[in-house]
Amino acid sequence: MSHEIALFAKNFWKKNSAMIENLVIVESPAKAKTIEKFLGKNFQVKSSFGHIRDLKKKDSGIDIANNFKPSYEVQADKKKVVTELKKLAKEASTVWLASDEDREGEAIAWHLKEALKLDPSKTKRIVFHEITKDAIMHAVEHPKDIDQDLVNAQQARRILDRIVGFEVSPILWKKVKPSLSAGRVQSVTVKLIVEREREIQAFKSESNFRVIGHFTLVDENGKEQTIKAELDTRFKNEKAVQKFLEECRQSTYSIENVVKKPGKRSPAAPFTTSTLQQEASRKLGYSVSQTMAIAQRLYEAGFITYMRTDSVNLSKLALNAAKAEITSMAGAKYVKTRNYSTKSKGAQEAHEAIRPSYMDKHEIEGGNQEQRLYELIWKRAVASQMADAELEKTTATIKVSGSKQKFVASGEVITFDGFLRLYIESTDDEGETTQNGNESLLPPLEVGQALGSQSIVATERFSQRPPRYTEASLVRKLEELGIGRPSTYAPTISTIQNREYVVKEDRDGVERTYKEYSLADGEIASATKTEITGAEKKKLFPPDIGIVVNDFLDEHFKDIMDYNFTANIEVEFDNIASGKLQWTSALQDFYKDFQPAVEETVKNAERQVGERVLGTDPKSGKPLSVRLGRFGPIAQIGTQDDEEKPTFASLLKGQSIETITLEEALELFKLPRTLGDFEDKTVVIGIGRFGPYIRHNSKFVSIPKGEDPMEITLEEAIEKIKAKRIQEELNKLKTFEEEPELQILKGRFGPYISYKKKNYKIAKGTDPLSLSLEDCRKIIEETPEKPKRGGARKKKS
């Protein structure tokens, strides 16, 4: 009976699937779902999940001698999709290749045709720019052929990237450290960070004095008002400040001039991948990969359009929907339909800007993060179609009698809010905002009007060093330079952090003093004040390995490390796409300079460890140097050639071989430090990866932050050791007499079993006290061996 049902189902399926006349293949499954709704029953829409084939992993996949002949293979994780598509394509009467219209999309269509062995007579290539019924039907009525020139441009891109990555990386393994990587995109990305760090280190801050006056006047209602104004001159030194304030003691103040100017502000374009990442970082504090993961969920739920795009364009449908929405929300005078155009280099614009699927959906149901990101996308898209904000700017100059200098007060009033009603774009302002930034309304002022002086304060201000990059501001820079694509910004930033070329860190600021002079009630006073400067949050820093690799590549591969390299070859790829250039000659052109550089470097480049000799150790008279060791940056006293072995010390977190001083390096050698004996075993203070520690009887006790490891006495150390013992005793939940090595302990994440220095987790819901020795042994038995750390990196497929 069940057999009969199965047979029936099989036949039914066969019959039904044979009925599908048309197979449409798109790149994304979410898109497939949407499109299927627009097309009739005769269409089945499937997804390729992006590229299905790639260059062979082994032996580079390119036969360079044979005119760069590529060998492709179906990627391991795409075998299933390809098999399924092959089967469906066989059954269909027509296969429609509907991947994106850009270089990569064209290549996907071509690879599909090749890998699925599609019959040319029943294969059609279509593209559409909007996911609407009209657009799709129009595309179906106007099929094209696969554009082989565009495909060749993609092949050239792909092959060049493989050649760069797979020929340069192995050089790094030999000359610097195993498992490192280099590539057209990642290596210049790191360079941006390294160069910025050097600019910051070289930066010499200069100071001057900014003068702010507070003036009073009585308005028409008899009420006293104050206005704040900044002097048009910044003084270079204290003498000039004193001289000016001295003059001011006798001065009177009056309005010399009042200028009113209308102004306007326009909304920003709707989001692209890059601007979404920037705003989500500034407004919501998300990392770029976080933003992309949340956006992906919104896309899959059908709330937003595609999130990997470099286009600021909105579909007609969206423009109309926005117009209707704004009209019903705020009225027709808030509407202004705008078409934005892309200004970033190398944009391919296969998609729309990122926008809500439905403009009238103000909020969505779902997680908190999804809701917040959606709100941002909705506001930005709608605001982009709203009227300019209109404002009136007032600038008043204040004359100081007996002085050349003038004060300037400015105010701003919004006379029509326009798009500001909905959305204000954030900026990456570093440090101080200008006092004039908080513009507000000025009271009515008349030329010649006399003002009273409440106070004049001159504050020492320092010039700002260049800002360190955040993930998001780095993405903006990459986009500006045309390096990388929307789909790779987040992965690239993860890669350079995984390689430890770059770390994202917080840094404490340092205290700085500044002078302040003030004049109030005819008295001049001065004060020295302090402020915290240079504190950083989630900023990108280059550790030593990043610097060493960068310098090595910069020295030997100047062409690839040029910021314009990508932009220049993109021109060539465009020429291939338009049929003006053979793709193989573009590659030959590149390779004729690249290959000698590879050979030269392999042969002649010295091993690079970033060594710097800082000076001599006063105790031994031997040279003290810093360099990259096998486990990270180290300081070393003496050399390998000495009869006595050199002594070593690891650099601390935050220290760099590039900036460490001799004094700081000498400090490192003061640890480990032996305090004395306790219970016949020595007590040693040291410093490790997790900070300073006390070691006794091969046990470690951490020294809490804020306590100086140089100051700890033997007595204090013994106390900490005893305290730790008590804590350990308290953590023991259960022990077994017949097996003292096996214990049930209480840890940070709950109870666990400890046996022979290894830990085993106890399943949730189990009462740890109820476990018998046999139970514990069973758990240990059944726990799989952990993969060894440090070997192969975590990888997909």
Next chain:
DNA sequence: CAGTGAGCGAGCTTCCGCTTGACTT
């Protein structure tokens, strides 16, 4: 999960762009 910092030298690492889940802790 902490102190090392050479070395017998097997066999491995690596790119960019297009797309989503499937794995454990």
